[in-house]
Amino acid sequence: MKQFPTDIKFKYPWRSYQQRVLQELESHLNDNHLHIIAPPGSGKTILGIEVALRLNKPTLILAPTIAIRNQWIQRFCELFLRTKSTPNWISINIKEPKFLTVSTYQGLHAACSGKTIENKDYKIAEESSDDDLQFSNTTAKTIIEGLKKEKISTIVVDEAHHLKNAWWKSLTEVKKNLEPTIVGLTATPPYDVSYNEWQRYIELNGPVDAEISVPELVLENDLCPHQDYIMFSYPTPEEGSKIKEYNNNTQQLFTQIKADTILKSKLLALRCYIQPLQELEWIYSNIENYAAILIYLNAVGVEISPLHLDVIGDKNFKIPELNYEWIETLLTFYIYHTDEDKEYRELLLNKLKRNGVVNRKKISFAQHQKRNKLLSSSISKLESIKEIVDFESLSLGNDLRMVILTDYIRKELLVSTPKNTLPLTSIGVIPIFEKLRRTKNLSSKIGVLTGSIIIIPFTALNQLDYYCKLYKIDTIATTPLSYDPNFLVIKTSERLKQNIVHIITQLFQEGHIEILIGTKSLLGEGWDAPAINALILASFVGSYVLSNQMRGRAIRTQKSNPLKTGNIWHLVCVDVLDNDGGVDYSLLKRRFKAFVGVSLDSNPRIENGIDRLHLPTNFTTAKQIFDVNQKMFACANNRNQLELSWKKALEEGITLIEEIKVPFPSQQNYKQVTSLYFNKTIANLSAFLVSGIATFGETILEIALRNINRIKTLEHLLSFVTVAGIAGIAIFGRLLYRTSSLYLKHRDISKDIKSIGEALLASLINNHVIKTPREKLVVLTSQDEYGAVFCHLEGASTFEKSVFITSLSEIIDTIDNPRYVIIRKATLFNLIDQKDFHAVPELLGKQKSLATNFESNWKSYVGKCKLVFTRNIEGRKILLKSRIHSLAASFQDKSERVNTWK
Structure with a gap:
């Protein structure tokens, strides 16, 4: 077989954005790559198949999971071949390729390592563990030869990022040897990775050719208006006691390590402490570790020699207090990166492991593993699920089509006794089903769909029989739930297995099941039910890529319901002892970076990230959590307003822009704070001057009157006034400096970022990194209105924009270990000098000529500066000083990459 059958054609009309990509296909393939970014629901799979058909050569498709691999085959057969059976020229075995071979990245790597694990499970690629699989050149050569023999000339890579390094090796080796056309498809490009990782991703997929955004799909009515909501809960009393116990144990461990005289003596004996001047090269390369040693020793009563402050470059430097972060840095360095006393280091490590603060060689006092697991899988989330179900049922009535996705089945809670009163002590499909069954009206239409357990309401039996006959399934075995005849358990046969998911989906679509509970492995990927209008993500295991896949189930449009809106509910158990909300909330914040949606305010805007929900910065009381949940319910209840918010926000822009966001470093409103600082400066200045002049004038007048007889001439008077003036400057100048510098520190930074961005752009153009005409x-x-500053590059390619944002982040964020540093000089009223340290981005710091060009552009666009090379002694000293001060800062808001509709 040398080409696809000639009669293959997509059975539906192309969407406008799909048609646009296909029309431009020839120009996009000039570099033998097609790279498309498209969110769940955009028909990314269909587009990939059509491109492969138009290239019309033997094809290999690689997917991140088995479920998505199967989806590729299913969609191809159903929507192109218009058949339910898979033709014999399609293979899922990478070792036995055919004209069209569909595999997974893990399957490819396993084959290149001489193993077979392709059908092992449903795990997403990045969560699977195959560390024991070693790439084998011999085995890989056999796999490549097999692909060559089949003349594979097109490779479609689906979500090819966040892969294990070993998997990249297999993938790169195949690409190098086959020299195919690469079609790269992704919903979540890895913009947040390092430049090298981004380069690796781009080398595989090629530069981005086309990007389809969520707002664009909502605008074209291919995705429905939708919103993410969060339901917060407290740990149960039992969980709270355990969390408190874990925290107490961690604090006791912290205290014990502070009191560890052996550790103290070992640190005092380190060369970097005894003779820092002889160890400057090590210190400059290990600044955090050096700082952690000084901070620990200072905390345990050791007087730090002025010599160390000289090394830091600041004799007045105040050594920070020892906290969890610093002790983690210290112990990670001492245990894993020194050769000191191996026996003692092992004893220390075992002690940390026993106390649960070590996970895969990562030491973390704040992230206690047992406490984290307790929060993420808290039983309080069962009550949250019940409250959401009650709310959505009341809001939508019989129109409710809710799906609840979770990680585990917990089939041990499905008993065969006349009663089921087993305590619900874990989160899972059956515990959720039981929670709702026990507390809801028995007429509720609740169903369960997993690979091994299927439950439907008794009222859906007739429709089930109808669909079974439609699929020519003569017999179907159902038995009433032993403890509740209102529900039926379906016994699956081999014949039924092939169609049961589709049949249950149809029952759900038609309303015979209103609440469907299932596992993310079966329903989270590659499953489509357009009727879903409410989704609860009760999953706490998994990546943000998978979270976005699951979320995509609820935001697709429904042809029969043009007014459909989707509510997506996320569950968080708050750590009451952590002002930031705890690890469960932190994880959700990270996941929200992949979710683009509309903000919850009167001036709606479309962006990614959790800030659009305007949640409290910390959680301290039960009332606070209650108030936030009530706010969520109030917003979720107004689905008409949700549609209007999307419409209003869409009118404010034309495209989704990636930009850098610098948060305003305060919990207060930006305008209040800037006004406060400015007013404080002016008010303090005025008050000091007025009261000062009054007091000072009174004093001077009193002195003058006492010495009136000595002032004989005008010259005497001028001398007296001059001395008084100098005294006044000495007294009030310091106050003026303090208040004015405070305002300078909090001045409007948007002008600075604009100027820095211009200097950066000029340098990137000069050095041919950005090739678009200036x-x-x-x-x-x-x-x-909250004071956050945004910056982006307009008119460049997607790759150029990303390079610009990455480089700008390196400049304005905390200094790490750059080759060059820019010392920026600023003044206020030509009186106050202020120095700020900025890293020269990695791209521009590779060569002196590039860094010098950046310095020149900085002077042109920003102002006075000095370029410092940090790989010599003097430069290292400056770098050390800037990094130590950054590390010691009590509050440091980092910039972040955001997507905003503008």
């Missing part, structure tokens, strides 16, 4: 490029900055 006249097409614009650095745009803005500021929102």
